[in-house]
Amino acid sequence: MHPAFQGLLTIAIGVGACIGYFYFSNIILDKVIFPARGPHAGRNINRANLVRPWLFLLPGLLALGLYLAYPVVETLRLSLTDRDLGGAYVGLENYRKMSNDPKFWEAMRNNAFWLLVVPAMSTGFGLLVAQLTDRIRWGSIAKSLIFMPMAISFVGAAVIWKLVYDARPLGTEQIGILNAIYLGLGGAEPINWLTLPFWNNFFLMVVLIWIQTGFAMVILSAALRGVPEETIEAAIVDGANPFQIFFRIKVPQIMGTIVVVWTTITITVLKIFDIVFAMTNGQWETQVLANYMYDQLFRARDWGVGSAAAMVIMLLVTPILVWNVYNARKEMK
Numbered sequence: 032m033h034p035a036f037q038g039l040l041t042i043a044i045g046v047g048a049c050i051g052y053f054y055f056s057n058i059i060l061d062k063v064i065f066p067a068r069g070p071h072a073g074r075n076i077n078r079a080n081l082v083r084p085w086l087f088l089l090p091g092l093l094a095l096g097l098y099l100a101y102p103v104v105e106t107l108r109l110s111l112t113d114r115d116l117g118g119a120y121v122g123l124e125n126y127r128k129m130s131n132d133p134k135f136w137e138a139m140r141n142n143a144f145w146l147l148v149v150p151a152m153s154t155g156f157g158l159l160v161a162q163l164t165d166r167i168r169w170g171s172i173a174k175s176l177i178f179m180p181m182a183i184s185f186v187g188a189a190v191i192w193k194l195v196y197d198a199r200p201l202g203t204e205q206i207g208i209l210n211a212i213y214l215g216l217g218g219a220e221p222i223n224w225l226t227l228p229f230w231n232n233f234f235l236m237v238v239l240i241w242i243q244t245g246f247a248m249v250i251l252s253a254a255l256r257g258v259p260e261e262t263i264e265a266a267i268v269d270g271a272n273p274f275q276i277f278f279r280i281k282v283p284q285i286m287g288t289i290v291v292v293w294t295t296i297t298i299t300v301l302k303i304f305d306i307v308f309a310m311t312n313g314q315w316e317t318q319v320l321a322n323y324m325y326d327q328l329f330r331a332r333d334w335g336v337g338s339a340a341a342m343v344i345m346l347l348v349t350p351i352l353v354w355n356v357y358n359a360r361k362e363m364k
Contacts, residue, residue: 065078142320144233145236145300157244178248196310262280
């Protein structure tokens with residue numbers, strides 16, 4: 032079967048199944064389980080209305096249970112067992128083994144670097160762009176161009192930037208923009224940027240900053256537009272300059288949005304995998320937690336240590352995620 036036709040057929044079956052489920056489940060609820068007739072018609076209608084929301088939630092709850100809850104429980108179980116011993120329970124042995132692995136601590140250190148740099152730079156650039164593009168005539172075009180990297184997959188972005196950092200032998204034409212500029216400025220020979228210890232991590236971070244700046248810009252631009260004009264006009268009347276208006280009037284009023292953007296990007300950073308895998312595969316001291324987990328699971332075939340690494344990532348992400356949800360609900364109230 033042709034892939035295009037197969038995709039269309041999958042969409043048709045999926046949409047049709049959803050429509051069929053909601054249609055027939057409501058008929059069964061209203062006609063069979065709680066029929067709106069007889070002496071208890073009113074009570075049945077009320078009961079049907081209480082059950083109906085759960086009919087709509089049931090597919091989502093099943094999907095969450097199958098694709099989220101079950102994998103978490105199974106990963107936890109695997110992290111406490113040893114595959115080489117036939118799945119025998121070994122307690123925290125996998126966590127001890129992982130903590131003695133230098134690559135794990137390299138991954139933790141690099142993730143810490145990413146957490147310090149990427150959320151701050153992405154949020155800062157996004158806020159700066161959001162403010163500046165609202166003040167120019169062609170701001171909408173500028174926003175579209177800056178947001179465009181969000182439409183590219185992480186792997187696609189990694190391939191693009193890998194070409195930017197590409198190094199060819201001296202005397203051959205450089206296709207890597209960075210080396211072409213470096214040699215044009217008088218550099219002696221091309222540099223393999225992705226093999227430079229410590230600095231190569233920052234070259235990888237640039238890719239995620241390039242992507243996430245567009246996300247931050249869109250959210251923060253909407254927040255800036257929501258700042259009451261009265262406060263800005265009052266500040267102007269009091270003699271405030273543009274910098275004071277921005278930092279003392281606008282930023283404090285959108286601080287909640289800034290924190291949400293910051294934490295959202297932080298969660299993305301903690302799970303970063305695609306960019307590192309596609310550009311360096313964790314070599315040259317660029318290992319991160321998600322790539323370490325992949326290496327243990329699918330290269331070393333050590334499901335215990337790989338699952339333990341996955342649990343570490345989940346433990347790091349969960350508090351930030353819960354805090355984000357808590358703040359979102361507080362904002363809604």
